[in-house]
Amino acid sequence: MGSDSEAEKSQKEKKKILALAPIAKPLAGKKLCKRTLKLVRRAAEHKCLKRGVKEVVKSIRRGNKGICVIAGNISPIDVITHVPILCEESDIPYVYVPSKEDLANAGATKRPTCCVLVLTKPTKGELGQEEQEKLKADYAQVVSDVSELTSSLF
Template sequence: MGDSSKKEKKEKKEKKEKKEKTPDKKRERDDADDNSSKKKKARTEEEVDPLEGLSYADMQLRCCEIAKPLAQPDLQRDVFTLVTHASRIKHVRRGVKEVVKCLRKGNAKDGVIVLAGDISPVDVLSHVPALAEEKNVPYTYVASKARLGRAAGTKRPTSCILVLKERAGSAAPKQDADGVKEASAAFPKAFEKTSAAVKKELNAFLSSL
């Protein structure tokens, strides 16, 4: 009788412990699912093109008042492609400080400057176009600093990039690195096509002033 009672108590205790553990396991699964959802959401946000589906007028609305000339949609796509190729083979200078330094030292010859039109405050790069004109270096604006940063291979928004025709002051990338071989082959043609289009749009804009 005593043994039977002890056995029943033991079984009840085990059931109770099992019941108490179950919510913890469920909670762990819920937490894991929640973390997985957050990661998927973060990846999705990174993959979304902020300019997808926007008309040229919509692109103009998201930019500051000094963002002129703002590249036409087709040219913006070509610019982003060029920046991607250039970044992979180290033909770029990133950031206002680096770009201005290259301009003042005369190291931006035959380059193309890409500026983000949705930058704030505008004073961050308002001096760059005038300096570029002084040095005879073509420039254009694109409608998204986030998209420009992504084209340059970084998750951080980028306000200003100088694409150099010839690499200067940096070691050549390893040809077996991801995308480098393809970028090396595609860059020369992409540069000639895009830089010519940027110059054409810029000259038309300056002539209209």
């Protein structure tokens, strides 16, 4: 049961791409996807993460700033169609990643997650200076990549 063969892996990749929603733009490429999920993982460790549509929407409405990461293989799509609009109104960069399972793994939850909001600072308590710098650097990198991707779309 351990490792998958190359053929199985490529089939899984194809399945992920087939299941993508038509509104999943801007979609992160392989490199940006890896970097984004790494940022989500680090944010989860430092409690700078809002998971799920309800929590993300509430957080955006309250005026919290961050970057929104949305899974591209959500079905039914209506569940998340309002999230990008909210993000645009609040000037929050957002990006789609191909799989909700990968997003959940990075966000340290067992259930597949539709979307997460990576906050710039933790909701409770404070981070050490060094940790905050690392998180900010990763965050800035991903945000700049996302804005590059978005500008190439429009």
